[in-house]
Amino acid sequence: MAQLSLRGIKKSFKTVDVLHGIDLEIGDREFVVFVGPSGCGKSTLLRLIAGLDQISEGEFVLNGQRMNQVPPSRRGIAMVFQSYALYPHMDVYENMAFGARLMGLDKAEVEARIAQTARMLRLEPFLKRKPRELSGGQRQRVAIGRALVRKPDVFLLDEPLSNLDAALRSDVRLEIAKLHRDIGGTMIYVTHDQVEALTLADKIVVMNLGRIEQVGSPRELYEAPANTFVATFIGSPRMTLIDVARQGDRLAIAGGGSVLVTALPDVARLRIGVRPDAVVLEHGHAEDGFTASVVYTEYLGDNAFVYVRLADNTLMPARVGVNERFAPDAPVTVKLERAAMHFFSAEDGRRLDP
Amino acid sequence: MSLAATTTYYDRKGLMATLGRDGMLQVILVANSFIMLAPIIIMVFSAFKTNMEIFQSPFSLPDFSNVGNFVKIWTETNFLRYLANSFFVTGSSMVLILTLGTMAAYALARYQFRGNGFILMFFLAGLTLPLKLAIIPLFILMRDLGILNNQLSLIFVYTATGLPTTVFIMTGFIRTLPNELEDAARMDGASEARIMWSIMLPLVRPAMVIAAIQNVVPIWNDFFFPLVFIQNDNLKTLPQGLTTFMGEYATDYGALFSGLTLSAAPIILIYILLSRQFISGMTAGAVK
Numbered sequence: 001m002a003q004l005s006l007r008g009i010k011k012s013f014k015t016v017d018v019l020h021g022i023d024l025e026i027g028d029r030e031f032v033v034f035v036g037p038s039g040c041g042k043s044t045l046l047r048l049i050a051g052l053d054q055i056s057e058g059e060f061v062l063n064g065q066r067m068n069q070v071p072p073s074r075r076g077i078a079m080v081f082q083s084y085a086l087y088p089h090m091d092v093y094e095n096m097a098f099g100a101r102l103m104g105l106d107k108a109e110v111e112a113r114i115a116q117t118a119r120m121l122r123l124e125p126f127l128k129r130k131p132r133e134l135s136g137g138q139r140q141r142v143a144i145g146r147a148l149v150r151k152p153d154v155f156l157l158d159e160p161l162s163n164l165d166a167a168l169r170s171d172v173r174l175e176i177a178k179l180h181r182d183i184g185g186t187m188i189y190v191t192h193d194q195v196e197a198l199t200l201a202d203k204i205v206v207m208n209l210g211r212i213e214q215v216g217s218p219r220e221l222y223e224a225p226a227n228t229f230v231a232t233f234i235g236s237p238r239m240t241l242i243d244v245a246r247q248g249d250r251l252a253i254a255g256g257g258s259v260l261v262t263a264l265p266d267v268a269r270l271r272i273g274v275r276p277d278a279v280v281l282e283h284g285h286a287e288d289g290f291t292a293s294v295v296y297t298e299y300l301g302d303n304a305f306v307y308v309r310l311a312d313n314t315l316m317p318a319r320v321g322v323n324e325r326f327a328p329d330a331p332v333t334v335k336l337e338r339a340a341m342h343f344f345s346a347e348d349g350r351r352l353d354p
Numbered sequence: 355m356s357l358a359a360t361t362t363y364y365d366r367k368g369l370m371a372t373l374g375r376d377g378m379l380q381v382i383l384v385a386n387s388f389i390m391l392a393p394i395i396i397m398v399f400s401a402f403k404t405n406m407e408i409f410q411s412p413f414s415l416p417d418f419s420n421v422g423n424f425v426k427i428w429t430e431t432n433f434l435r436y437l438a439n440s441f442f443v444t445g446s447s448m449v450l451i452l453t454l455g456t457m458a459a460y461a462l463a464r465y466q467f468r469g470n471g472f473i474l475m476f477f478l479a480g481l482t483l484p485l486k487l488a489i490i491p492l493f494i495l496m497r498d499l500g501i502l503n504n505q506l507s508l509i510f511v512y513t514a515t516g517l518p519t520t521v522f523i524m525t526g527f528i529r530t531l532p533n534e535l536e537d538a539a540r541m542d543g544a545s546e547a548r549i550m551w552s553i554m555l556p557l558v559r560p561a562m563v564i565a566a567i568q569n570v571v572p573i574w575n576d577f578f579f580p581l582v583f584i585q586n587d588n589l590k591t592l593p594q595g596l597t598t599f600m601g602e603y604a605t606d607y608g609a610l611f612s613g614l615t616l617s618a619a620p621i622i623l624i625y626i627l628l629s630r631q632f633i634s635g636m637t638a639g640a641v642k
Contacts, residue, residue, distance in 0.1 A: 087553060
C-alpha cells in the first residue's frame with residue numbers, strides 16, 4: 001500500500017527557487033512519470049520524495065504520515081539512480097545485500113530475497129562479479145535489483161534508461177513495464193523522453209520551470225493538452241502552433257489564406273494547434289486553406305513527413321503517404337481536420353474549448 | 355629485383371623513425387632510471403667496503419662477503435632499538451595523518467557549512483609553512499607540554515606537517531567521486547559513519563596511498579626534529595642513531611653506508627608494495 005500526497009511542495013537552493021508549489025496525489029500501484037525539459041525540477045522533486053534533499057516548504061505525506069523529517073531509509077522508498085551508483089568495490093551479491101542487511105534482516109532472509117530477485121532479473125550468473133565486469137544493461141538490472149531486495153512500497157527511478165544505447169533502451173523499457181505489473185508497487189519514474197512517458201505511464205505529470213503543467217493519462221495529455229507547453233511537449237513530430245485571426249467562421253493567417261471552421265471559441269485572436277496527422281496537403285494554391293510551400297520531406301519507411309512553410313513563416317510537418325511526392329519549393333494548400341484541432345488562448349496559451 | 359636494391363638515400367630512416375616515438379621514450383626512461391638508481395647502488399656497494407676502498411675505487415664492485423660494516427652496526431649501536439623507534443614514530447604519525455586527513459577531507463569535500471572554504475585554505479596555507487623556522491617556539495612549546503625527550507613531540511610535529519598535503523590530495527580526490535554513491539547508501543539506510551567506512555574508504559584507498567607515500571619518506575628520513583627533541587639514546591630514530599659513525603675528526607663511511615642501506619630497505623619495500631595499490635583503478639565501473 002502506498003498513497004503519496006504532495007501538498008504545496010517548494011524547494012529553493014540558497015536564493016534560487018527550483019520548485020514553486022507542487023500539489024500532487026499518487027495512488028497505490030500507480031506508475032507515474034514525471035516528464036519535462038532539463039532543469040524543470042523533476043529530478044529535484046524525486047529527491048525530495050526520496051528524502052535526499054530537505055523540503056523547503058510544504059508537506060509530503062505517505063500513507064497518512066508526514067514524511068518531511070523522516071530519513072530516506074525509513075520511508076519505505078527505494079531509488080534507482082541515473083548513473084546506477086553501484087558500489088564499485090562490492091560484487092553484485094554484496095551490492096544487493098548491503099541495504100538488506102542494514103534493514104536488520106537475518107542472514108537467511110537476505111539470502112532468500114537476493115536469490116528471488118536474481119532469478120526475476122536473470123542476474124544469477126553474475127552474483128560474484130564486480131560492477132565493472134558487467135555490461136550497461138546488466139548494471140541497470142543490478143541497480144533495480146538492489147531496490148527490489150528492500151521490498152519498498154514506492155520505487156523511484158531517475159532517468160534509468162538514459163545511459164543505455166537505443167536498442168537496449170526499448171528492451172529495458174519493456175522489462176520495467178513488466179516488473180511493475182509483477183511486483184505491483186507504486187513507481188515514480190523521471191524522464192525527459194516523452195516516448196518513455198507515453199509508453200510506461202498510468203499517469204503523466206508534465207513539469208516546466210518548477211511547476212506542474214498538467215497531470216493526466218497519456219491519452220488525456222495527447223488528446224486534450226491543457227496548454228501550448230504540454231501540446232508541443234507530447235507527440236513527435238511536435239504539434240504546430242499557428243497564430244490566427246478569427247473572421248466570422250473562418251480562421252485566417254495574414255496574407256496566407258484561411259480555413260472554414262465550425263464551432264469556434266468566442267475570441268477574436270487565438271492560437272491553433274495541429275498534429276502532423278491532422279494536416280491534409282493539396283498540390284497548388286487553392287481558395288480554401290492556408291497557402292504554403294514545401295521545404296523538405298522526411299522519409300521514414302512506413303510514412304513520410306513533409307515540412308511546409310506557411311505565410312507567417314511557421315514550419316509545419318504534415319504526415320503523408322509514402323507514395324505522395326512533394327517537390328521542394330512547390331506551392332501547396334494546407335487543410336486541417338476540425339476534429340483534430342486544438343484551440344489555445346493567444347495571450348497565455350491556455351486551452352480554449354468551444 | 356629485390357626490395358633492398360631499390361632502397362635509395364632518402365629511404366634511409368633517421369633515429370626518430372627507426373625507434374619511433376615510443377622507442378625514444380624508452381631510451382629516455384632507461385637513462386633516467388639509471389640516474390635514479392645509481393646513488394642507491396653506490397650506497398649498497400659502499401656498505402661492503404672499508405673507508406680505504408671507498409676512496410680508492412668508489413664505483414668498483416665490492417666483495418659481498420665482507421660484512422664487517424654490518425657487524426659493526428649491529429654490535430656498536432643500538433640498531434634494532436633505533437629501527438623500532440623509527441617504525442613507531444613513522445607508523446603512529448601515518449595513522450594519525452591518514453585518519454585525521456581523510457576525515458577532514460571528507461567533511462570539506464562533501465558537507466556544505468559556513469567556513470568550509472576557509473578551513474580548506476587554512477590547511478593549504480600549511481603547505482607554504484617551513485616548520486623548521488619555528489623550531490625555537492616549537493621547542494619551548496614541547497618543553498611546556500612536558501614532552502621533550504619523548505616521541506610524542508615527534509609524532510605531533512609530523513602529523514602537523516603531513517596534514518596539509520593529505521587534506522589537499524584527499525579533498526580533490528573525494529570531490530571526483532560520484533555523489534550518487536552516498537545517496538544510494540543513504541537510501542539503503544547507512545549512517546554517515548558507515549558511508550564513510552564501507553563506501554568511501556575503499557574508494558579513496560588510491561589517494562590514501564599517494565598521501566602515505568608522499569609523507570612516509572620525509573618522516574622516516576627526518577633528522578632535524580629528532581636531533582632537537584630527543585636526547586635519550588633509547589628513543590633515537592634511525593637517521594639520528596647512525597650519526598654515531600660521523601665523528602668530529604673521522605667518519606666511518608663504510609659503516610654509515612651499511613646503516614643507510616638497512617634503513618632504506620624497509621621504505622623501499624613499502625614503496626614497492628604500495629605502488630601496486632594506487633595503480634589499480636578502484637572506481638572503474640562505479641557509474642557509467
